[in-house]
Amino acid sequence: FVLNGPNLNLLGTREPEIYGTDTLADIEANVRAQGKTLGLAIEFRQSNHEGVLVDWLHEARAKGAKAVLLNAGAYTHTSIAILDAIKAIAVPVIEVHLSDPETREPFRHHSYVGMGAVDVVKGLGAESYLVALEKAAAL
Ligand code: CA2
Numbered sequence: 001f002v003l004n005g006p007n008l009n010l011l012g013t014r015e016p017e018i019y020g021t022d023t024l025a026d027i028e029a030n031v032r033a034q035g036k037t038l039g040l041a042i043e044f045r046q047s048n049h050e051g052v053l054v055d056w057l058h059e060a061r062a063k064g065a066k067a068v069l070l071n072a073g074a075y076t077h078t079s080i081a082i083l084d085a086i087k088a089i090a091v092p093v094i095e096v097h098l099s100d101p102e103t104r105e106p107f108r109h110h111s112y113v114g115m116g117a118v119d120v121v122k123g124l125g126a127e128s129y130l131v132a133l134e135k136a137a138a139l
Contacts, residue, residue, distance in 0.1 A: 001060040002031055002129065004046035005053055005073030011098075019098045020125035027126045034130050038137040040066070050075055054085045061089035067136035069129060071096040076113045086116030092139055094132045097122035 004024060012023035022030075028044045035042040043065075047053055053072060060068050070093050075082055086093045093116060100123030101108035114120055118139075121132040 001056065001065045001067075002028075002042060002044045002069045002133075003053060003056050003060075004044075004071050005075050006048040008071060008073055009046050009048070018104075022126040027129055030126065031129050031133060034133050038133065040133070040137060050079055050081060053079075054081055057082070057085040057089050057091075057093075060091050065091050067091065067139055068093045069096050069132045069136060070094070070113060070117070071098070071129075072113050076101065076111050077108055079112055083112040083116050086113065092118045092136075094118060094135055095120040095122070096128050096132045098125050098128055099123060 008024050011019060012021055012026070024046060031044060032042050045056060047056070053075065057068065068091055072079065072082055076095070076097070093113070095111065095113045095117040101111065103123070119132075119135055121128045121135065124131060
């Protein structure tokens with residue numbers, strides 16, 4: 001499962017200096033192509049709603065997903081509900097970010113997702129997803 005949080009549906013429309021110029025559809029296409037190479041079936045989704053992301057984490061467990069790549073967007077820094085879901089599902093979660101939140105505003109420095117994730121890939125733009133997918137394949 002590759003799960004994307006709030007506002008990532010608007011990727012490619014502003015702040016290219018921080019997030020790059022790829023749209024989420026571009027990233028999805030790259031992830032699907034690499035998933036094929038690695039022999040991984042890909043569920044690629046985006047929601048602006050915290051509870052929907054929690055539901056999808058539960059679904060990843062129910063469906064026996066090998067791993068979850070999670071870019072929880074700003075919920076990364078706020079959501080105890082998402083942290084609890086990560087801890088509850090016993091599916092390895094890899095935290096993904098386009099930017100490196102720790103080099104940005106102080107309110108982005110703490111990650112609840114990171115408290116439950118097995119690994120993190122950040123700061124590589126769209127490439128972060130592909131590096132994370134390789135890590136997921138190796139789990
Ligand atoms: O760097 C990342 O991937 C983030 O998860 C992106 C989040 C931000 O809140 C995190 O701190 C780091 C923000 C996503 C906003 O998405 C965009 C929407 C429109 C244009 C550009 C980006």
